[in-house]
Amino acid sequence: MPAPLDRARGNDHIGGMDALKDIDKPYAEAERIAPLVRRVLARNPSPFTYTGTQTYIVGDGAEVAVIDPGPAEGEHIDAILEAVGTARVIAICCTHTHRDHSPAAAPLKALTGAPIVGCAPLTLDDDGPRADAAFDPDYRPDRVLADGEAIEGQGWTLEAVSTPGHTSNHVCFALRETGAVFTGDHVMGWSTSVVSPPDGDMTDYLASLQKLYEREQDTVYFPAHGPAVEKPRQLVRGMIGHRRQRERQILRQIEVGHRTVAEMVPQMYKAVDQRLWPAAGRSVLAHLLDLERRNLVSRINEHWTLVAQT
Known part of the structure; x- marks a missing residue:
């Protein structure tokens, strides 16, 4: 399976460990990647997570948000806290409730007092859990953000963009000040996502891709896995064509x-x-x-x- 994303077509989010050969990434270290944005890479590489889950810290002032806190691993949580420094975490934002994205939210909340906001929790229906084996059953948000709803901190504003498909509760976060969008697993920098029924829904996924394509104001995507996407609408058009x-x-x-x-x-x-x-x-x-x-x-x-x- 190819490793880097074929940006003309997109590839399914099923790789192999060959995709990770010769990749040297700074785990547990904060990297400045854009104005208002730093990234901390979790040490959880795999054929499904590529080099690992990328947690983003938004804000340069006294107030910051953490997007996709990642797995509940001590090394990763410590790295997030070190990157935050003396700033106050005012929001822990989760794009969806897979175990490589949301489990660190609870311990991070306990350590910082910040509320967990963003996607809704998955619930049980008459047929049992809609979720797959990657579902995080312990996710408990303090506030679910509706599509278009925003949270604000010192010097930044994050807007929720509802993007169901990869999971029924998936949401992206748009940084209004710069045009960056944190796309979670909806759009990634190395492959397209597995869409696994019953919680994953291809009809919703394609509609959410079209929704992002129509957002002409977006300038760059910061995905949870893989490199930044610097030509987002071009990539999304290719992903739709691939599907x-x-x-x-x-x-x-x-x-x-x-x-x-x-x-x-x-x-x-x-x-x-x-x-x-x-x-x-x-x-x-x-x-x-x-x-x-x-x-x-x-x-x-x-x-x-x-x-x-x-």
């Missing part, structure tokens, strides 16, 4: 007789480590569910067929 290409591949697979996800994945992901095929299958399923809503395919149990178009 539409996947749709066509799936329809073609059904046409030639591959009717289940298990039959499609080996054909569509031949170059990918087979250990990662289950994750690929989740995104294929998400596409199929989207196509079903659009009356392009139908299913009986796990077998999918094309719907005749009149």
Whole structure:
């Protein structure tokens, strides 16, 4: 699986450890990456997190916000606190509740007194948890931000941009003063995201990509994984095109007789480590569910067929 993002098309958020070879990153150290923005990299590299989760500290004055506090690892939390220094943390912001993003929120709140704000917690429905195995069940926000709602600190304003798709509760944060957007796992600097039903939803994901594309004021994306995206609208356009290409591949697979996800994945992901095929299958399923809503395919149990178009 390719490691760096093919910015013309986008790649699925399923890599391999080959993606991490020869990468030397400063873990547990704060880096100044832009006006008002510093970054602290957690030591949790993997095929799904790339070099690790990137926590962002917003603000240069007496008040700062922490975005995506990351895993609840002592080294990482200590590095965040060291970067904050004498400033007061007034908000701990979470883009979504996967375990590489939100678990450090609670201990950071205990140490700083700052409220946890941002995405809503996932809840239980009649069928049990909507979340996948990466879900953080202990996430407890003090304040859920609605789309367009903002929080302010000394010299900065963060606006919530609702972007469901990767998860149902995903939210990005736009820094109004500079045009930067902290995109969590919705748009990343090295790949596109796995969209895993039932909580992940391809219809929502594509709509959220279109929503970001229409935000012409945004100048740069700071994702939770991978490098900054300096041509955000160009990348998002490519990501939408990539997903539409996947749709066509799936329809073609059904046409030639591959009717289940298990039959499609080996054909569509031949170059990918087979250990990662289950994750690929989740995104294929998400596409199929989207196509079903659009009356392009139908299913009986796990077998999918094309719907005749009149």
